[in-house]
Amino acid sequence: MRSVQTLALAMATGLLPLAAVGADVDPYGSNNGTFPTAEQWQGPFRIANFDFPKHQPHDRWLNGKGMGEISTGNAEAYMETLRTFVEPSVKAMIDAPLEWDHAAEGWYDMPWTAGDREPLLGAFSGQTILADAFAEFGQKAAFTNHAVIYYNDVAAGMLGRIWANPFSPDFRAIDFPEGSIVIKALGAEVTPENFPPVEGSQIWNVFAKPFDGSSNTEQVVDTRVIQFDIVVKDSIAAPGTGWVFSTYIYDKDAAGETTWDKLVPLGAMWGNDPELALQADGGTGKLMETWVNPDAPAYSSATLGWGGRLSGPMDLAERQNILFTDGTRAETMTEVSACLSCHSTGQTPFIANLYPGPNKSFPPAGQTFFLHKPGSPEWAQWYRNREGTLPFSSVEGVVGTDYNMLLTFAINTFYASTGQTEKVTRHIDVH
Numbered sequence: 241m242r243s244v245q246t247l248a249l250a251m252a253t254g255l256l257p258l259a260a261v262g263a264d265v266d267p268y269g270s271n272n273g274t275f276p277t278a279e280q281w282q283g284p285f286r287i288a289n290f291d292f293p294k295h296q297p298h299d300r301w302l303n304g305k306g307m308g309e310i311s312t313g314n315a316e317a318y319m320e321t322l323r324t325f326v327e328p329s330v331k332a333m334i335d336a337p338l339e340w341d342h343a344a345e346g347w348y349d350m351p352w353t354a355g356d357r358e359p360l361l362g363a364f365s366g367q368t369i370l371a372d373a374f375a376e377f378g379q380k381a382a383f384t385n386h387a388v389i390y391y392n393d394v395a396a397g398m399l400g401r402i403w404a405n406p407f408s409p410d411f412r413a414i415d416f417p418e419g420s421i422v423i424k425a426l427g428a429e430v431t432p433e434n435f436p437p438v439e440g441s442q443i444w445n446v447f448a449k450p451f452d453g454s455s456n457t458e459q460v461v462d463t464r465v466i467q468f469d470i471v472v473k474d475s476i477a478a479p480g481t482g483w484v485f486s487t488y489i490y491d492k493d494a495a496g497e498t499t500w501d502k503l504v505p506l507g508a509m510w511g512n513d514p515e516l517a518l519q520a521d522g523g524t525g526k527l528m529e530t531w532v533n534p535d536a537p538a539y540s541s542a543t544l545g546w547g548g549r550l551s552g553p554m555d556l557a558e559r560q561n562i563l564f565t566d567g568t569r570a571e572t573m574t575e576v577s578a579c580l581s582c583h584s585t586g587q588t589p590f591i592a593n594l595y596p597g598p599n600k601s602f603p604p605a606g607q608t609f610f611l612h613k614p615g616s617p618e619w620a621q622w623y624r625n626r627e628g629t630l631p632f633s634s635v636e637g638v639v640g641t642d643y644n645m646l647l648t649f650a651i652n653t654f655y656a657s658t659g660q661t662e663k664v665t666r667h668i669d670v671h
């Protein structure tokens with residue numbers, strides 16, 4: 241009973257419901273097993289692809305062609321090239337979700353994640369965007385989002401090695417090969433009336449309990465594509481972390497026909513700018529490892545991360561009701577996190593907070609959120625650059641998961657499902 245409640249709560253509110261899932265998840269399941277009736281849904285169900293390559297595929301990403309190290313000067317070109325690189329296999333995911341066959345297009349899923357995925361798209365439920373988050377852009381109600389996540393063939397070569405036996409994952413295999421690409425696309429469960437920036441965006445249906453509370457049972461609900469992330473393992477471009485994190489945002493005013501055409505760069509991030517992490521303002525205006533597109537739609541750059549580091553509009557860089565570890569308080573702080581800082585906590589067991597705070601898990605909505613003081617040595621731990629195979633916490637037995645969160649939570653679910661309770665992070669509920 242208890243685990244059911246935990247799951248329900250996490251499903252309703254969590255950024256990370258994965259970690260809260262109880263036992264007995266099929267490692268190779270596609271979804272949580274909750275299906276619509278034939279009246280509710282006549283479309284297809286997206287079935288997960290675990291048919292990992294038997295031999296490690298070669299890196300087809302382009303560094304051999306000489307883009308070299310990424311910088312604020314060439315990041316825009318890098319992002320354009322990256323977008324063009326994935327376009328043939330991903331455009332239909334955005335524009336024609338019912339037709340897109342991800343297995344045929346060479347995209348793969350993470351085992352041990354079925355419990356948190358709905359059946360229509362295999363989407364994970366996302367975080368809550370508070371009603372006033374984008375008030376100045378016409379937002380009228382709180383909303384949530386749903387995300388799909390896929391790994392390319394190069395990354396899937398590694399997944400096949402880690403999960404050769406899903407009941408005995410090989411942690412030594414964790415090290416994404418060069419050219420690994422992971423994509424995440426998010427649909428916001430909100431109407432254009434309640435959030436004008438999504439006007440005209442492609443509708444994705446998911447089967448979930450409506451966020452607006454209109455039903456207590458799962459329904460087919462509309463979401464609208466809003467954010468598309470691409471991360472690529474490219475140690476030539478990003479020697480400090482090995483990863484380039486990039487995000488593209490729906491811009492209703494952009495040129496083009498389809499939603500894919502209107503996904504414009506918000507920015508890229510390839511390091512945490514650690515040299516500026518001991519400054520109270522995070523080095524605002526001086527960042528060398530984040531590039532933000534000055535022409536991105538205004539709503540999307542209103543929610544950047546600490547000191548202007550990259551964070552997307554759905555990534556929750558803001559926290560409320562904060563108690564800093566020096567005893568001071570803040571009602572709200574908008575720039576707490578950033579793509580690579582949050583992802584740098586990927587390790588197993590999962591023992592550090594996603595945010596720069598002293599506790600391991602998150603308080604429920606409205607309760608006090610602990611944070612270190614921005615710019616303090618403790619805070620700066622979240623703004624280091626390191627190889628992803630090194631764990632965030634230097635504690636014996638802890639293994640780095642190479643900046644990958646879904647892998648982190650999949651392993652957590654594996655622990656939970658196999659009775660290794662001492663390694664399970666129980667209640668990671670970000671709200």
Ligand code: HEC
Nearest residue numbers: 255422424469485486487551552555578579582644645646
């Ligand atoms: C506050 C923490 C946080 C921030 C900030 C954040 N992410 Fe994530 N990200 C997550 C979590 C947690 C997941 C796991 C899946 C989920 O819950 O949606 C994830 C999943 C992903 C994935 C799928 C692969 C993986 O690691 O699981 C990609 C790709 C991704 N994020 C890209 C980005 C990009 C690009 C940014 C910045 C624009 C960003 N993220 C900012 C927490 C964060």
